[in-house]
Amino acid sequence: MNQRVTTFLEGDLLERYLMGTTSPIESQEVEHYIAKYPEVKETYNELQKNLEDYASSYAVAAPEELKTSIMKSIKAKPKKERIFPWIAVVACGVAVIFSFVTYLFWDQNQALMEDRYVYNELLEQLSDDIVSNRESLQSVEEQFMILNSTETQKYIMRGNTRARKLEMVAYVNELEKKSYVNVVALPELPDDQVYQMWAEVDGKLRPLDILKMSKDNLVEIPYRERMASLNITIEPKGGSKETTEESVVSKVSF
Numbered sequence: 664m665n666q667r668v669t670t671f672l673e674g675d676l677l678e679r680y681l682m683g684t685t686s687p688i689e690s691q692e693v694e695h696y697i698a699k700y701p702e703v704k705e706t707y708n709e710l711q712k713n714l715e716d717y718a719s720s721y722a723v724a725a726p727e728e729l730k731t732s733i734m735k736s737i738k739a740k741p742k743k744e745r746i747f748p749w750i751a752v753v754a755c756g757v758a759v760i761f762s763f764v765t766y767l768f769w770d771q772n773q774a775l776m777e778d779r780y781v782y783n784e785l786l787e788q789l790s791d792d793i794v795s796n797r798e799s800l801q802s803v804e805e806q807f808m809i810l811n812s813t814e815t816q817k818y819i820m821r822g823n824t825r826a827r828k829l830e831m832v833a834y835v836n837e838l839e840k841k842s843y844v845n846v847v848a849l850p851e852l853p854d855d856q857v858y859q860m861w862a863e864v865d866g867k868l869r870p871l872d873i874l875k876m877s878k879d880n881l882v883e884i885p886y887r888e889r890m891a892s893l894n895i896t897i898e899p900k901g902g903s904k905e906t907t908e909e910s911v912v913s914k915v916s917f
Contacts, residue, residue, distance in 0.1 A: 820895065845882075855900045857899075858873070861894040
């Protein structure tokens, strides 16, 4: 569940809204949550039903004689004198002014609510960016530690006659079970072909990842136990599940 929804439901705004004790701004906030989040709407409907059931269980029917007494009182009550027209005009004017002022306040409240929602959305986005940046920093720190570890082995890979300009550096850390490749140069291929990496395990080439240039050039590749060598082949677009030694354009043995 969304953290904002959880925080909202843990508060008492929804209960106070049902009891009619919220301010206009609070009421608008509650209605916004009810309309936007299904979890809030479900809780609202459940609370409303519980309140109705509670009221029904304690309801007491009015005595029949009370109705008769009220009807007699209405019939016996003298008619009020007619109010002067000018009083009615003043009353209408006051009502119009009051309505106009009320609309102005409502419009301002709507603008404030919109600003508040935008502000909350920006805060959420900023929070997500902070988390993403923290994770990226942790990943970079982890890569730095592994690449500079004494347990990490470094291997230079160059292409054969089929990929002369191919050049990259492979880093393998058996202790941490991590492996990376730093792509230095990768010759262009036709659109229907790709470079694919393979790990030689128990005498058989096992598929790893499609190899391509990245903005950082350093790419983590899956680590395989008992890797005897890393290999690069040229495969059809999308990669292959199996290959042969004849397809290898670059290889480094451990």
